[in-house]
Amino acid sequence: MKSSDQKPNQGDSRRDFLKKSSVITAIALTPSVAVKAAESNADERFAQLFEKIPLELTVNNKVYQTTVEPRVTLLDYLREELHLTGTKKGCDHGQCGACTVHVDGQRVNSCLSLAVMNEGKKITTIEGLANGETLHPMQAAFIKHDGFQCGYCTPGQIMSAVACVREGHTGSRAEISEYMSGNICRCGAYPNIVDAIIEVKEGGEKV
Amino acid sequence: MEKRVLKDDNDRVDGILKVTGQAKYFAEYELPGLTYGVLVTSTITKGKITALDTKAAEKAPGVIAVISHLNKPSAAAYEQEGGPQMKIFYTDKIFYNGQPIAIVVANTFERATHAASLVKATYAKEDFNTDFEKALKDPKAKKLQGQADYKRGIENAYKTAVVKLEERYFLPIETHNPMELHGIIADWRPNNQLTVYAKTQGVKATQGTIANVFKIPMENIQVNSEFVGGGFGMALRTWPLEIATVMASKHIGKPVKVVITRMQMFTMVGNRPAAIQTIGLGANKDGKLTGITHRAYGETSTYENFTEGVVNMAKFMYQCDNVNTAYAIVPVDLGVPIWMRGPGEATGAFALESAIDEMAHALDMDPLDFRIKNDPETDQQKNKPFSSKNIKEAYKIGAEKIGWSNRKNKPGSLIEGPWQTGYGVSVGVFNANRGKASVKGILKADGSLHLQSATSDIGPGTGTGMTLIANKLMKIPVNKITFELGDSSLPPAPSQGGSATLSTVGSAVNDVCVALKSAIAELAANSNMDATANFVDVLKKNNLPQIEVTKESQGGKERDNYSMYSFSIHFVQVKVHALTGVVKVSKIVSVGDSGTIVSPKTARSQMLGGAVGGIGMALTEESIIDHRYGRYINNNFADYHVPVNADVPEIDVNFINKPDPYINPMGAKGMGEIALIGFSAAVANAVFNATGKRIRTLPITPDKILA
Numbered sequence: 001m002k003s004s005d006q007k008p009n010q011g012d013s014r015r016d017f018l019k020k021s022s023v024i025t026a027i028a029l030t031p032s033v034a035v036k037a038a039e040s041n042a043d044e045r046f047a048q049l050f051e052k053i054p055l056e057l058t059v060n061n062k063v064y065q066t067t068v069e070p071r072v073t074l075l076d077y078l079r080e081e082l083h084l085t086g087t088k089k090g091c092d093h094g095q096c097g098a099c100t101v102h103v104d105g106q107r108v109n110s111c112l113s114l115a116v117m118n119e120g121k122k123i124t125t126i127e128g129l130a131n132g133e134t135l136h137p138m139q140a141a142f143i144k145h146d147g148f149q150c151g152y153c154t155p156g157q158i159m160s161a162v163a164c165v166r167e168g169h170t171g172s173r174a175e176i177s178e179y180m181s182g183n184i185c186r187c188g189a190y191p192n193i194v195d196a197i198i199e200v201k202e203g204g205e206k207v
Numbered sequence: 208m209e210k211r212v213l214k215d216d217n218d219r220v221d222g223i224l225k226v227t228g229q230a231k232y233f234a235e236y237e238l239p240g241l242t243y244g245v246l247v248t249s250t251i252t253k254g255k256i257t258a259l260d261t262k263a264a265e266k267a268p269g270v271i272a273v274i275s276h277l278n279k280p281s282a283a284a285y286e287q288e289g290g291p292q293m294k295i296f297y298t299d300k301i302f303y304n305g306q307p308i309a310i311v312v313a314n315t316f317e318r319a320t321h322a323a324s325l326v327k328a329t330y331a332k333e334d335f336n337t338d339f340e341k342a343l344k345d346p347k348a349k350k351l352q353g354q355a356d357y358k359r360g361i362e363n364a365y366k367t368a369v370v371k372l373e374e375r376y377f378l379p380i381e382t383h384n385p386m387e388l389h390g391i392i393a394d395w396r397p398n399n400q401l402t403v404y405a406k407t408q409g410v411k412a413t414q415g416t417i418a419n420v421f422k423i424p425m426e427n428i429q430v431n432s433e434f435v436g437g438g439f440g441m442a443l444r445t446w447p448l449e450i451a452t453v454m455a456s457k458h459i460g461k462p463v464k465v466v467i468t469r470m471q472m473f474t475m476v477g478n479r480p481a482a483i484q485t486i487g488l489g490a491n492k493d494g495k496l497t498g499i500t501h502r503a504y505g506e507t508s509t510y511e512n513f514t515e516g517v518v519n520m521a522k523f524m525y526q527c528d529n530v531n532t533a534y535a536i537v538p539v540d541l542g543v544p545i546w547m548r549g550p551g552e553a554t555g556a557f558a559l560e561s562a563i564d565e566m567a568h569a570l571d572m573d574p575l576d577f578r579i580k581n582d583p584e585t586d587q588q589k590n591k592p593f594s595s596k597n598i599k600e601a602y603k604i605g606a607e608k609i610g611w612s613n614r615k616n617k618p619g620s621l622i623e624g625p626w627q628t629g630y631g632v633s634v635g636v637f638n639a640n641r642g643k644a645s646v647k648g649i650l651k652a653d654g655s656l657h658l659q660s661a662t663s664d665i666g667p668g669t670g671t672g673m674t675l676i677a678n679k680l681m682k683i684p685v686n687k688i689t690f691e692l693g694d695s696s697l698p699p700a701p702s703q704g705g706s707a708t709l710s711t712v713g714s715a716v717n718d719v720c721v722a723l724k725s726a727i728a729e730l731a732a733n734s735n736m737d738a739t740a741n742f743v744d745v746l747k748k749n750n751l752p753q754i755e756v757t758k759e760s761q762g763g764k765e766r767d768n769y770s771m772y773s774f775s776i777h778f779v780q781v782k783v784h785a786l787t788g789v790v791k792v793s794k795i796v797s798v799g800d801s802g803t804i805v806s807p808k809t810a811r812s813q814m815l816g817g818a819v820g821g822i823g824m825a826l827t828e829e830s831i832i833d834h835r836y837g838r839y840i841n842n843n844f845a846d847y848h849v850p851v852n853a854d855v856p857e858i859d860v861n862f863i864n865k866p867d868p869y870i871n872p873m874g875a876k877g878m879g880e881i882a883l884i885g886f887s888a889a890v891a892n893a894v895f896n897a898t899g900k901r902i903r904t905l906p907i908t909p910d911k912i913l914a
């Protein structure tokens with residue numbers, strides 16, 4: 001999985017994905033067809049045909065050449081395939097931000113992105129934020145200000161917080177709160193999270 | 208750029224693991240041959256399964272097994288008559304909508320999810336009722352006593368008081384919704400050996416429950432739960448879905464992982480039950496309480512009874528000679544509830560602390576003065592002195608910090624454009640517990656101390672608190688102390704609940720440290736060393752790489768002589784928009800009176816968390832059911848609103864930080880619950896002060912303000 005020698009042809013795989021995914025969508029939309037397909041064991045054959053689509057992407061500066069089912073989300077791909085479990089699943093519906101990663105520098109809910117949509121993209125997860133043994137300033141600030149309790153929302157908060165600073169949405173506490181409101185923390189560490197972001201912003205280090 | 212070391216002794220000991228994504232939660236363990244389970248749930252609310260068609264699912268790609276009541280493996284306790292009604296896969300009965308009825312296991316998560324959608328159940332439906340208020344009104348519906356009636360002095364004395372009020376308060380179902388989804392990994396191996404990775408507030412409790420259900424020895428079961436992504440009470444028991452997963456692993460002989468969906472978090476792992484409460488208060492003209500009556504009804508399920516301490520606070524919080532309480536539970540066709548942070552006491556405090564504010568208003572008194580006037584010197588319920596109580600000091604600190612002097616007693620007095628400002632106060636109180644726990648301490652010649660206990664950390668910072676206790680006693684640097692938890696093979700400790708971990712396990716840490724110190728002193732004396740000699744030198748001189756001590760610790764007679772409670776005061780300022788009815792909590796001051804603060808940073812975070820939870824309880828949280836179908840209709844984070852960052856103002860947290868002389872060696876009382884208890888009433892009281900509108904039905908949504 002992690003190192004197939006053959007480099008996939010990106011153009012083909014994109015076309016393939018569109019073609020194949022439209023068939024799968026059609027099945028998904030007509031449950032009776034799906035049930036019939038299952039009863040005749042036809043979906044096993046569909047699956048054989050469709051399930052593995054070639055994919056190349058970079059995660060934390062490491063290139064992965066692999067094949068993946070088109071229905072696998074980027075979040076599940078990171079967690080279950082690459083075992084990069086720092087990225088969390090809190091809702092699987094784009095409603096909580098626990099799964100936030102950077103895709104080509106932008107913060108993205110990885111549960112709302114299929115792995116195959118990330119062909120050729122550069123992904124950064126919480127595991128890729130620190131520089132070796134040196135914590136990223138946002139990580140250090142979260143510890144200093146105790147920006148968490150259980151820690152489950154924390155990777156998503158930190159990825160979002162870094163993006164928030166890069167986007168320049170740190171003009172005031174209120175602005176930070178607004179732009180961090182896509183990341184739920186049920187432990188309620190919000191004021192500490194805002195303190196951490198202010199510290200990083202005022203520290204002026206490149207994030 | 209900072210190195211990966213903690214800079215401050217008060218930093219969370221697991222902070223680095225949490226900010227780097229290295230902290231491993233239950234679903235993140237890689238096991239060879241791991242399979243994925245997805246639960247199929249009932250689509251009716253009450254009745255029986257008449258047929259279950261699993262053929263299509265079984266044939267779907269990657270599927271290993273579909274397990275249900277038709278083919279389950281043996282769970283010895285469920286083979287027997289009696290016991291719980293909800294014996295998963297041992298019954299064809301449906302007790303509520305969304306009840307797990309089968310589990311599909313496949314070699315990937317996606318395949319299991321798809322196959323689960325192919326399982327078709329046929330049912331014989333029965334009439335049902337999920338509407339708590341309807342059940343309450345129905346004379347034929349069951350009402351069960353939830354707690355013994357309590358009476359001191361004259362019953363319902365409020366009715367004949369000079370100034371009296373009687374009001375009804377409603378609290379809807381709330382759902383814990385920790386950020387981590389619930390689930391378990393179960394790995395059943397030959398010879399009935401079982402390893403589980405669980406999301407639990409008690410590894411020993413999980414171990415015990417599974418041992419009971421399958422009738423295998425405790426020692427055969429290893430429970431691991433090092434990191435837990437929040438619980439708030441929902442992980443205080445082992446749920447049917449976990450038993451189903453163990454059964455699945457037993458059936459297929461491979462490890463099975465189940466992670467439920469956010470929607471299933473509303474139906475499979477409990478919630479805070481709805482409650483309807485009536486408070487009667489009587490007072491004389493001088494503002495002295497002459498009668499308190501608190502009657503409550505709580506919701507429960509039809510297959511299991513659930514009770515909590517809804518009416519506890521009324522019995523002792525205020526000086527009053529005539530007090531009576533009653534508490535009953537009313538079964539409806541929903542999943543069984545479970546304690547949610549602050550549990551019943553938070554439900555009760557919403558009603559009592561709202562009523563106290565209403566009475567102050569009726570007397571035209573400042574609600575703070577009214578509380579102080581009725582503050583008891585001793586616990587009238589137990590007829591004992593309080594072990595420690597600094598509530599008047601707490602009132603003073605909080606009032607000063609929130610700017611209570613800006614408050615006008617006449618509601619609706621502070622108006623600025625469309626915004627009306629109001630101030631509110633409330634009290635929270637919860638039992639200061641201390642249970643029994645064991646801790647092992649290993650003191651090493653390299654200068655380090657390793658502590659172990661089968662306790663948990665669902666977020667408060669158990670390891671940090673324990674490390675600081677040991678650090679203070681042993682004078683060993685924090686970075687040389689490690690505290691291991693979340694493993695059922697370690698010395699036993701109770702579940703993390705009822706704000707008791709620091710008191711209970713911390714006392715055992717204390718006792719272990721004391722024992723280690725005296726062991727070192729003895730060794731030093733025997734080897735002609737100075738009594739104050741460093742333990743490293745003593746161990747080296749004796750050629751010992753380490754010494755270890757295990758201690759079991761629990762309280763003594765002090766509880767016979769004193770009444771022990773933790774207290775909190777919540778002050779809030781709100782702004783209410785006159786045209787839209789929007790309520791913004793604009794300022795919060797919380798004061799904790801919970802004895803010595805052992806771990807200041809994590810203690811402060813706990814108070815923050817309670818206030819944030821309290822904002823949700825007060826303003827937005829409500830699990831809504833469509834009673835025609837018995838289904839939740841807002842079972843996701845887009846529709847069930849928990850507070851987000853923009854809902855929360857800066858929070859000023861203060862601690863009295865005076866040791867309780869009796870409870871335990873640290874003088875520390877718990878504070879997880881008091882951080883939340885009473886908070887929603889402070890908001891309701893502030894909304895009244897801002898607008899003159901008294902909202903007695905939570906949450907305080909704009910429609911209620913504008914009505």
Ligand code: FES
Binds near residue numbers: 097100
């Ligand atoms: S898991 Fe992606 S937003 Fe919640």
Ligand code: FES
Binds near residue numbers: 151184185186
């Ligand atoms: S730290 Fe627990 S959810 Fe944010």
